[in-house]
Amino acid sequence: MANPSSAEQPANSFTSDIFDVESLAVPDGTETVLRGGRHLFPLLPRAFAGIRRIGVIGWGSQGRAQACNLRDSLAGTGIEVAVGLRPGSASCADARAHGFRTEDGTSGDWLDVVASSDLVILLIADAALAAHHQEVFAALRPGATIGLSHGFLLGHLDANGGSFPAGHPVIAVCPKGMGDSVRRLYVQGAEVNGAGINSSFAVHADPDGHAVDRALAWSVALGSPYTFRTTLRSEYLSDIVGERAVLLGAVHGMVESLHRRFLLEGDDAVTAYRRSCETVTGPIARTISREGLLAVRENLDTAGRDTFDRAYSATYGPARDLIAEIYDEVADGTELRSVILAEQRLATRDMTPIGGSGMWRAGEQVRAERASYAQAADPFTAGVFVATMTAQTDEFATRGHPWSEIVNESVIEAVDSLLPYMHARDVAYMVDNCSRTARLGARRWGPRFQAAYEQICFPAAQAAPDPALVEAFRTHRVHPALASASRLRPTVDISVA
Amino acid sequence: MANPSSAEQPANSFTSDIFDVESLAVPDGTETVLRGGRHLFPLLPRAFAGIRRIGVIGWGSQGRAQACNLRDSLAGTGIEVAVGLRPGSASCADARAHGFRTEDGTSGDWLDVVASSDLVILLIADAALAAHHQEVFAALRPGATIGLSHGFLLGHLDANGGSFPAGHPVIAVCPKGMGDSVRRLYVQGAEVNGAGINSSFAVHADPDGHAVDRALAWSVALGSPYTFRTTLRSEYLSDIVGERAVLLGAVHGMVESLHRRFLLEGDDAVTAYRRSCETVTGPIARTISREGLLAVRENLDTAGRDTFDRAYSATYGPARDLIAEIYDEVADGTELRSVILAEQRLATRDMTPIGGSGMWRAGEQVRAERASYAQAADPFTAGVFVATMTAQTDEFATRGHPWSEIVNESVIEAVDSLLPYMHARDVAYMVDNCSRTARLGARRWGPRFQAAYEQICFPAAQAAPDPALVEAFRTHRVHPALASASRLRPTVDISVA
Numbered sequence: 001m002a003n004p005s006s007a008e009q010p011a012n013s014f015t016s017d018i019f020d021v022e023s024l025a026v027p028d029g030t031e032t033v034l035r036g037g038r039h040l041f042p043l044l045p046r047a048f049a050g051i052r053r054i055g056v057i058g059w060g061s062q063g064r065a066q067a068c069n070l071r072d073s074l075a076g077t078g079i080e081v082a083v084g085l086r087p088g089s090a091s092c093a094d095a096r097a098h099g100f101r102t103e104d105g106t107s108g109d110w111l112d113v114v115a116s117s118d119l120v121i122l123l124i125a126d127a128a129l130a131a132h133h134q135e136v137f138a139a140l141r142p143g144a145t146i147g148l149s150h151g152f153l154l155g156h157l158d159a160n161g162g163s164f165p166a167g168h169p170v171i172a173v174c175p176k177g178m179g180d181s182v183r184r185l186y187v188q189g190a191e192v193n194g195a196g197i198n199s200s201f202a203v204h205a206d207p208d209g210h211a212v213d214r215a216l217a218w219s220v221a222l223g224s225p226y227t228f229r230t231t232l233r234s235e236y237l238s239d240i241v242g243e244r245a246v247l248l249g250a251v252h253g254m255v256e257s258l259h260r261r262f263l264l265e266g267d268d269a270v271t272a273y274r275r276s277c278e279t280v281t282g283p284i285a286r287t288i289s290r291e292g293l294l295a296v297r298e299n300l301d302t303a304g305r306d307t308f309d310r311a312y313s314a315t316y317g318p319a320r321d322l323i324a325e326i327y328d329e330v331a332d333g334t335e336l337r338s339v340i341l342a343e344q345r346l347a348t349r350d351m352t353p354i355g356g357s358g359m360w361r362a363g364e365q366v367r368a369e370r371a372s373y374a375q376a377a378d379p380f381t382a383g384v385f386v387a388t389m390t391a392q393t394d395e396f397a398t399r400g401h402p403w404s405e406i407v408n409e410s411v412i413e414a415v416d417s418l419l420p421y422m423h424a425r426d427v428a429y430m431v432d433n434c435s436r437t438a439r440l441g442a443r444r445w446g447p448r449f450q451a452a453y454e455q456i457c458f459p460a461a462q463a464a465p466d467p468a469l470v471e472a473f474r475t476h477r478v479h480p481a482l483a484s485a486s487r488l489r490p491t492v493d494i495s496v497a
Numbered sequence: 498m499a500n501p502s503s504a505e506q507p508a509n510s511f512t513s514d515i516f517d518v519e520s521l522a523v524p525d526g527t528e529t530v531l532r533g534g535r536h537l538f539p540l541l542p543r544a545f546a547g548i549r550r551i552g553v554i555g556w557g558s559q560g561r562a563q564a565c566n567l568r569d570s571l572a573g574t575g576i577e578v579a580v581g582l583r584p585g586s587a588s589c590a591d592a593r594a595h596g597f598r599t600e601d602g603t604s605g606d607w608l609d610v611v612a613s614s615d616l617v618i619l620l621i622a623d624a625a626l627a628a629h630h631q632e633v634f635a636a637l638r639p640g641a642t643i644g645l646s647h648g649f650l651l652g653h654l655d656a657n658g659g660s661f662p663a664g665h666p667v668i669a670v671c672p673k674g675m676g677d678s679v680r681r682l683y684v685q686g687a688e689v690n691g692a693g694i695n696s697s698f699a700v701h702a703d704p705d706g707h708a709v710d711r712a713l714a715w716s717v718a719l720g721s722p723y724t725f726r727t728t729l730r731s732e733y734l735s736d737i738v739g740e741r742a743v744l745l746g747a748v749h750g751m752v753e754s755l756h757r758r759f760l761l762e763g764d765d766a767v768t769a770y771r772r773s774c775e776t777v778t779g780p781i782a783r784t785i786s787r788e789g790l791l792a793v794r795e796n797l798d799t800a801g802r803d804t805f806d807r808a809y810s811a812t813y814g815p816a817r818d819l820i821a822e823i824y825d826e827v828a829d830g831t832e833l834r835s836v837i838l839a840e841q842r843l844a845t846r847d848m849t850p851i852g853g854s855g856m857w858r859a860g861e862q863v864r865a866e867r868a869s870y871a872q873a874a875d876p877f878t879a880g881v882f883v884a885t886m887t888a889q890t891d892e893f894a895t896r897g898h899p900w901s902e903i904v905n906e907s908v909i910e911a912v913d914s915l916l917p918y919m920h921a922r923d924v925a926y927m928v929d930n931c932s933r934t935a936r937l938g939a940r941r942w943g944p945r946f947q948a949a950y951e952q953i954c955f956p957a958a959q960a961a962p963d964p965a966l967v968e969a970f971r972t973h974r975v976h977p978a979l980a981s982a983s984r985l986r987p988t989v990d991i992s993v994a
Contacts, residue, residue: 264760324842328841329834334831341829356952428952448944455853456849
């Protein structure tokens with residue numbers, strides 16, 4: 001179970017009767033992918049054959065984004081998109097403001113929408129899904145397709161000896177970015193065709209033989225620049241591990257530890273913020289997005305490269321150890337247990353926010369003064385960040401994930417979805433505006449990264465770089481894999497409101 | 498299982514045919530206890546009736562201390578104490594240096610010693626016990642007593658559907674302090690009768706009806722000032738949670754966060770060390786040991802009390818939340834899973850030490866200069882520490898632990914066993930010289946405490962104190978409970994070499 005390649009080899013190749021797929025070169029061979037774009041929208045009705053109504057259940061950021069994108073992409077096709085909300089949901093007003101109304105049947109009670117839809121996309125919170133999936137299953141039309149956007153429910157069913165109901169197709173389309181960016185880039189896609197968030201898809205049950213095309217249609221309608229295949233298990237593992245590591249948890253622990261390091265070296269709060277948080281969310285994210293991981297190092301001068309190499313050498317091992325630990329606990333189910341236990345404790349009170357630490361007070365000034373100085377990457381911060389990102393790609397490769405999943409979950413989702421939002425707000429704010437499962441995971445593991453950086457990596461960074469580690473990074477197979485994936489999508493910077 | 502009182506009410510009362518027990522007043526009524534001392538050693542042969550040979554399996558700090566104390570207490574009685582080691586064990590030489598030799602049969606192969614002993618005390622590492630307990634069970638003499646010093650093996654058997662072999666008494670005697678202090682205070686007990694580390698005992702199986710007296714004899718022979726009754730389950734929960742919280746994990750996270758706080762306020766490294774680590778391991782530990790928890794606050798001046806109250810008010814809630822989280826995960830078995838997973842990952846390499854952070858460099862100078870300045874408790878540090886300790890006592894009380902277990906596992910073990918050793922070395926050093934289960938737990942939870950202090954408590958401590966929380970502390974039922982327990986043992990400061 002720890003290694004998806006041993007238990008359930010992801011079938012990375014697929015064919016389609018509707019869409020023209022293509023082959024992507026990756027380190028271990030090739031993967032089949034579907035390149036997206038608005039020019040494919042006319043194919044959606046045929047790919048969605050038999051689907052007259054799509055029910056999106058839940059109105060978190062992912063529910064809102066997917067409901068809006070699907071509706072807009074399917075406008076004029078006769079396929080209706082409806083939003084299902086729990087009675088008395090605080091989200092009714094926002095759904096109405098986005099055009100989903102009870103009067104015309106595009107908004108309604110969640111179980112009514114489940115019962116009236118041919119494709120039911122379950123986007124309620126993980127804990128709610130764990131508690132209420134049986135009611136959903138019981139309300140389904142015969143043969144209705146169950147749609148998921150990540151593998152949490154499979155993990156929960158496995159851990160509790162449950163299963164999906166027989167006779168229903170079960171598919172997943174999993175955007176590799178948070179809901180707000182799924183919507184924002186889709187809107188930008190009206191001007192730059194193909195702008196969007198890449199998605200993986202998985203077919204868990206295919207009783208009618210149309211699951212692949214239905215999943216591809218869903219992904220194209222969301223605006224995915226390209227779509228690759230995985231399994232629910234592989235998606236679940238990489239998704240839950242990734243958000244606990246380089247996507248959220250590690251970034252939070254990293255900027256907390258780096259900010260204090262720079263303060264203790266004598267920087268004022270604003271300079272320390274620029275060298276830590278601002279470096280990560282600004283120049284590093286932009287460089288990786290446009291030029292790749294290697295460019296972060298290559299754009300530095302000689303002294304900068306030495307600092308980068310020392311930080312990289314000291315960070316890679318401890319970061320890899322922690323990511324392996326996270327992976328083991330997610331694969332074992334202990335991480336999922338911790339989420340369930342936390343939700344029980346938090347049933348009657350809110351999670352305490354984590355944005356109180358002193359560093360965030362400098363953020364507003366730094367953001368306000370951006371125009372007035374040249375943003376350059378601090379080389380120490382760059383080494384710590386790139387080592388952590390590389391450690392995650394290596395751990396995922398060792399565990400047998402498809403390369404599209406590796407680069408999307410470790411690199412692209414970070415630099416093209418999360419970090420731009422963290423740049424506009426701040427890291428702690430963004431952590432506390434993700435899913436509850438992600439928030440709980442970041443609380444659990446962010447401090448572990450902080451402690452490892454402070455207690456193990458920073459002291460070790462006083463030593464000379466490890467030439468073998470640096471060379472392994474310079475010649476790493478992630479660089480061509482990332483370049484291949486990047487060629488499948490237009491270069492577009494997300495415009496964060 | 499989360500609450501020992503619901504699943505398995507600890508029978509805190511007991512009777513003895515051999516020893517005179519007494520009654521201890523505690524908040525919820527009374528508990529039966531046995532006061533120890535060397536004057537009871539003549540009773541040991543009768544209490545150990547049927548035991549001609551005691552095998553101590555394992556030579557960690559607990560194994561060494563128990564083997565030496567048992568041998569010394571039983572000298573001249575004809576009851577032999579032997580040490581069982583694995584073939585090729587690196588500990589053979591140390592055991593020999595302490596007088597356990599293969600020539601006279603007091604040292605031998607671990608399974609041979611198991612097979613030749615009437616009481617088999619299992620003190621090998623938790624992971625080894627998890628892997629090899631079946632071999633031990635298979636080697637036991639008919640009717641031999643299984644002795645444990647904490648409940649880990651029960652947790653492991655429960656999690657894996659196993660059980661202890663039928664027909665064997667199963668007892669536990671659990672010193673509430675690390676092995677080095679069990680030995681050190683026992684030696685000091687030659688001059689101050691009754692000096693030692695308190696122990697709990699539990700009877701898990703009693704087929705011959707002599708289990709209680711056998712456990713009491715074991716505890717008296719270890720030098721326990723007083724012995725109280727618990728269950729293996731209750732002991733396991735409080736032991737594993739306590740070391741992850743105020744005994745090790747919380748202390749480490751606390752001094753790391755406080756040291757940096759004081760540095761950022763402008764202190765030099767030595768002053769910051771004195772106000773953080775030195776305050777905790779020195780004046781706070783001594784004051785609590787001699788005068789109780791309340792005295793830490795009462796010994797401060799008015800301004801100091803206000804600082805204490807602000808720190809206490811800001812810390813209590815987040816610390817309690819974290820301890821509840823730890824408790825849930827230990828009770829659920831996820832914490833035990835994490836230990837097993839970590840041991841699998843660490844099979845081929847060592848744990849990275851945590852003593853690299855900058856703060857420990859100041860420790861040597863601070864220790865060297867102790868004679869030259871008056872050690873006073875920093876009031877902010879005192880508030881943070883006492884709030885965390887009180888939060889643990891409250892969480893344990895809510896979960897239904899006996900009060901002797903609460904005060905020993907939350908207060909006495911800290912101030913009379915661990916903190917004096919941390920004062921002589923440092924906190925990170927001591928964490929990394931505890932059991933592997935404790936080291937792994939401190940790594941897992943120490944950073945969580947650090948992050949909670951930095952991100953939640955310290956910012957909140959700028960606000961005025963919460964009068965209700967301060968009053969609850971001033972009138973807390975832990976104070977008389979701790980005073981009752983303290984009257985049962987002589988006032989003796991452990992002398993750390």
